[in-house]
Amino acid sequence: MTDSAKPRARAADKRRRLTTEAARVLHEQGVERTTLADIAHAADVPVGNVYYYFKTKDELVLAALSEHSGHLDELISRLDQLPDPRARLKTLIEAWVDQREVTARYGCPTGTLAVELGKRADGTLDTEAGTLIRRLLDWAGDQFRALGLPDPDDLALTLISGYQGMSLLANALRDPDIMSRQGARLLHWLDSLQAPGQTP
Known part of the structure; x- marks a missing residue:
């Protein structure tokens, strides 16, 4: 690495650390309670x-949302390597359940951020958070569509609503077992879905 490239690399590393920690700290503390000093x-x-x-905390919130978007990209990329759409959906549920301890403590990273940002008067950042949830809904709808199931977008809504509901309850009651129990129910529900003409 040349001498001139070293400052750029250090700057990129600082920005990366700030973005990563913004996503974590905002998830743990919420937007209103978090200061730039906390993230620094x-x-x-x-x-x-x-x-x-x-320049502003809102720019850091946007950076945190970008971080969440990157995590979603990575997750979807891993899921898409599985050959079967039902297996992709089941693995998604298992990934949610694997995060039950963090979820019980802090809630769903994107869902809690979307709710908090939705209460702000300016109403701009909440749209960004909603875009992430929309992407997951669209992806899940595509999986149900590939399974040949009727009303795939409604099924996706049921699935993601189930996740957001169990995340909220696990967080509100500080009970990670809620994620385990409801995750098992969602897996059973997925197994029960059959396309028209298929035998169970």
Whole structure:
């Protein structure tokens, strides 16, 4: 690496750390309770340097949403490697259940952010959060469509609603077992769905 490239690499690393920690800290503390200093401390970046990369907290929220979008891309990419759409959906549910301890403590990262941002007067960032949920809904709808099931978009809505509901309850009651139990129900529900003309 050349001497001129080193500062750029350090700057990129700082921005990356800030973005990663913004996603984590905002999930754990919420938008209103989180300060730029909280994120700077978590990222091990001097507070004054944060403004070089992000002028406002809203810019950091956007960066956090971008981080969540990247995680969703990675998840969908892994799921799409599975040959069967039902297996993809079941693996998605299993991935949700695997995160039950974090979810019980802090809620769904995207869902809680969308709810909090939806209560703000300006109403711009909530649209970005909603876009992530829409992407997951569309992907799930495509899986149900590939299975030849009727009303695939409604089935996707049922699935994602089930996840958001169990996430909210697990968080509200601080009970990760809710995720395990409801995840098992969703898996059973998926197994019960048959396309017209198929035998169970």
